[in-house]
Amino acid sequence: MDQIYNFSAGPAVLPKEVLQQAREEMLDWHGSGMSVMEMSHRGKEFMSIAAKTESDFRELIGIPENYKVLFLQGGASSQFSMVPMNLLRGKIKADYINTGQWSTKAIEEADRYCTINVAASSADTNFTYVPAQDKWQLDPEAAYIHYTSNETIGGVEFHWVPEIDSHNGIPLVVDMSSDILSRPLDITRFGLIYAGAQKNLGPAGLTLVVVREDLLGKPLPGTPTLYNYQIHAQNDSMYNTPPTYAMYITGLVFTWLKNKGGLVAMENTNITKANLLYDLLDDNDFYHCPVAKADRSLMNVPFTLKNSALDEKFLRQTSNNGLIQLKGHRSVGGMRASIYNAMPVEGVAKLVAFMKEFANQHA
Numbered sequence: 299m300d301q302i303y304n305f306s307a308g309p310a311v312l313p314k315e316v317l318q319q320a321r322e323e324m325l326d327w328h329g330s331g332m333s334v335m336e337m338s339h340r341g342k343e344f345m346s347i348a349a350k351t352e353s354d355f356r357e358l359i360g361i362p363e364n365y366k367v368l369f370l371q372g373g374a375s376s377q378f379s380m381v382p383m384n385l386l387r388g389k390i391k392a393d394y395i396n397t398g399q400w401s402t403k404a405i406e407e408a409d410r411y412c413t414i415n416v417a418a419s420s421a422d423t424n425f426t427y428v429p430a431q432d433k434w435q436l437d438p439e440a441a442y443i444h445y446t447s448n449e450t451i452g453g454v455e456f457h458w459v460p461e462i463d464s465h466n467g468i469p470l471v472v473d474m475s476s477d478i479l480s481r482p483l484d485i486t487r488f489g490l491i492y493a494g495a496q497k498n499l500g501p502a503g504l505t506l507v508v509v510r511e512d513l514l515g516k517p518l519p520g521t522p523t524l525y526n527y528q529i530h531a532q533n534d535s536m537y538n539t540p541p542t543y544a545m546y547i548t549g550l551v552f553t554w555l556k557n558k559g560g561l562v563a564m565e566n567t568n569i570t571k572a573n574l575l576y577d578l579l580d581d582n583d584f585y586h587c588p589v590a591k592a593d594r595s596l597m598n599v600p601f602t603l604k605n606s607a608l609d610e611k612f613l614r615q616t617s618n619n620g621l622i623q624l625k626g627h628r629s630v631g632g633m634r635a636s637i638y639n640a641m642p643v644e645g646v647a648k649l650v651a652f653m654k655e656f657a658n659q660h661a
């Protein structure tokens with residue numbers, strides 16, 4: 299099989315080494331005679347996998363003791379309701395920053411449980427930038443402040459963490475589904491972070507939540523058991539069956555990240571890859587990237603061809619060259635190259651070389 303580079307936004311590319319190891323261990327994990335898929339989640343084999351997955355994750359980020367790590371299901375979308383259900387804690391308002399389609403979805407869902415103050419929005423340009431913090435109109439009575447660190451569809455990413463120390467101790471909550479573990483992270487700046495695994499961590503089916511302990515224990519009346527963070531925290535994410543195989547693969551990805559040098563090394567590689575693409579987009583007026591330079595995502599690079607009549611040809615030819623899943627999100631059209639941790643530099647270099655050639659041929 300020829301080398302394929304998969305630019306899908308999610309479920310997305312996984313490290314080859316991880317898939318190879320999973321293949322080797324598929325029928326018999328470490329002499330247990332079982333596939334990980336066949337193990338009881340309460341058996342000693344899987345308990346050891348779960349413990350290592352959590353400790354590697356804690357080590358990669360540097361998560362202090364007073365934060366719980368939860369391994370949940372339901373996708374990041376279920377967090378859109380789980381966050382207000384658990385973090386309102388008797389308050390009735392929440393601040394949201396709207397930088398695109400995922401923020402908008404989070405707002406729509408939370409609106410069922412509380413009064414939303416959209417403290418800042420970039421809807422005025424159809425979401426091509428991150429509003430500067432000095433323009434935010436935060437509500438002093440908000441229960442929490444929510445933002446989306448990387449808009450997977452629009453390609454808009456925060457390259458800074460909001461400064462809210464002076465803000466009455468109101469916790470910062472972030473949807474990091476598509477950029478978690480792409481760079482170092484100071485978890486103490488946040489009350490809660492969440493991420494679906496299928497973008498930058500592992501397979502679909504696992505949702506990671508990291509939450510500061512003191513925020514737990516005051517869910518809205520009527521909160522379903524499985525939507526209560528505290529229940530999961532008290533039961534080490536084993537109140538019911540966790541997504542065992544997805545946790546195992548994600549654990550292998552954590553080991554892979556550690557072997558690669560951790561999050562600092564990852565960030566450097568991610569910057570190298572993104573620069574290759576953005577430099578081409580800026581140097582060549584055959585292509586266009588709509589996102590403000592300072593807020594361009596290192597993970598998802600949306601772009602259009604000046605002549606959209608060539609879109610189909612571009613997609614056909616990239617695909618024939620082993621560069622797949624480049625079609626933009628159905629809502630925005632054009633192209634999108636997702637270049638998560640597991641995308642090697644060579645994949646981006648090959649795409650850039652193809653794009654130069656394609657532009658020359660059609661200029």
Ligand SMILES: *Cc1c(COP(=O)(O)O)cnc(C)c1O
Nearest residue numbers: 373374375400450473475476494
């Ligand atoms: C993909 C994505 C989601 C939704 O994730 P699901 O797992 O499909 O629920 C939410 N937020 C962001 C930023 C995403 O990229």
